[in-house]
Amino acid sequence: MKNGLTLFVGAFAVIGLSSVAVLFSAHNQFGGLTQYKDPVEETLHPAPLSGIADRGRLVYQDLGCISCHTQQVRRDGFGSDIARQWGVRQSVARDYIRERTVFLGSNRLGPDLRNVAARPYADAEYFYKLLYAPQSVAPGTNMPSYDFLFDVRPIRPGQPSPHALQLSGKYAPPAGHEVVPTARATAMVAYLRSLNDSYEYPEAQPFVPAVKQGGGH
Numbered sequence: 335m336k337n338g339l340t341l342f343v344g345a346f347a348v349i350g351l352s353s354v355a356v357l358f359s360a361h362n363q364f365g366g367l368t369q370y371k372d373p374v375e376e377t378l379h380p381a382p383l384s385g386i387a388d389r390g391r392l393v394y395q396d397l398g399c400i401s402c403h404t405q406q407v408r409r410d411g412f413g414s415d416i417a418r419q420w421g422v423r424q425s426v427a428r429d430y431i432r433e434r435t436v437f438l439g440s441n442r443l444g445p446d447l448r449n450v451a452a453r454p455y456a457d458a459e460y461f462y463k464l465l466y467a468p469q470s471v472a473p474g475t476n477m478p479s480y481d482f483l484f485d486v487r488p489i490r491p492g493q494p495s496p497h498a499l500q501l502s503g504k505y506a507p508p509a510g511h512e513v514v515p516t517a518r519a520t521a522m523v524a525y526l527r528s529l530n531d532s533y534e535y536p537e538a539q540p541f542v543p544a545v546k547q548g549g550g551h
């Protein structure tokens with residue numbers, strides 16, 4: 335074939351240039367996103383993750399929680415996420431700028447976790463119990479136990495841990511023992527408690543099509 339080389343170089347150039355264009359336009363649109371400064375309060379959003387919450391993010395990644403949980407709230411009309419009270423608004427790109435790996439997820443065996451810290455019942459004790467013995471706070475759930483993130487140890491005489499979980503019935507440890515979160519559990523719970531995207535960015539407002547002014551023909 336006489337023009338084989340030209341054809342090859344041409345095809346390579348077309349594929350190469352279009353890939354670069356896709357990368358460049360995505361970077362142009364999202365790569366430059368920074369924190370948003372509230373014009374009245376002068377606060378920056380999203381707030382950076384604390385060091386311990388950032389370590390918890392790695393534990394979340396490590397344990398594969400993404401296999402059952404998403405972290406993206408779809409807007410009204412694209413799913414029932416807001417009606418299910420998984421968030422007060424749709425997720426936007428700016429919500430994720432503080433995370434190096436974004437855990438959007440695609441399977442929802444459990445609820446979306448993007449705003450789990452905003453749920454009224456979601457205090458630290460709830461998260462610890464859910465990780466140690468999911469059935470103790472959500473009877474009948476499919477959520478697996480992550481009890482390896484806790485130490486079950488004999489109570490030191492006169493020095494019970496202030497961090498021991500308050501468990502009763504069949505979830506309670508053997509007599510004279512206590513269940514204490516390890517550093518990984520503490521970091522994970524700090525991360526879960528940081529998941530709260532309720533700040534209303536201008537770009538998160540629902541899209542309202544402009545109404546044409548004046549009469550038509």
Ligand code: HEC
Binds near residue numbers: 445476477478
């Ligand atoms: C096999 C699937 C599965 C895996 C893996 C899983 N979960 Fe869950 N999770 C669930 C289900 C189902 C529920 C719903 C519990 C209920 O019935 O209320 C849930 C509930 C939760 C909730 C409470 C949500 C709410 O709205 O109150 C949190 C927090 C949570 N999971 C965190 C995690 C974390 C962190 C991990 C990883 C360490 C994880 N899950 C792994 C299935 C899973």
